[in-house]
Amino acid sequence: xxxxxxxxxxxxxxxxPEHIANAVTFLMRTPFATGSNVRVDGxxxxx
Numbered sequence: 001x002x003x004x005x006x007x008x009x010x011x012x013x014x015x016x017p018e019h020i021a022n023a024v025t026f027l028m029r030t031p032f033a034t035g036s037n038v039r040v041d042g043x044x045x046x047x
Contacts, residue, residue: 010043 002014023040027033039045 006042009041010046013042015040015042 006012006014019040023038027036027038
């Protein structure tokens with residue numbers, strides 16, 4: 001089911017827990033991302 005839905009995403013893949021973890025790690029490490037919202041959706045917001 002998810003693989004078929006991912007065909008419509010710009011990234012063309014199904015998100016994995018590692019993708020979320022990478023985004024969280026980035027936000028924790030950068031001092032310049034304060035009060036930021038980061039979409040980890042494979043480009044679904046723009047598709």
